[in-house]
Amino acid sequence: MNASSKITTFLMFSGQAEEAIRSYAASPVSQQFAWVQDRYGVNWQLNLPKKEN
Known part of the structure; x- marks a missing residue:
């Protein structure tokens, strides 16, 4: 489990996923993106940027 997956799972505890974490190859x-709402109703948009070559 990578860092973005761990953060998403933590924020979704007693919350909900607006857009589940997934990869964006195109x-x-x-590299990955997720949109979650935590248990307090705060929305989080998490972006794992692609590594620069």
């Missing part, structure tokens, strides 16, 4: 900027 995206020029994002």
Whole structure:
């Protein structure tokens, strides 16, 4: 489990996933993205950027 998956799982505890974490192979900027709402109703958009070569 990578860091972005751990953060997403933590924020979803008693919350919900608006957009589950997934990979974006075709995206020029994002390796993974997730959108979650935590138990307090705060929305989080998490982006794992692609590594620069």
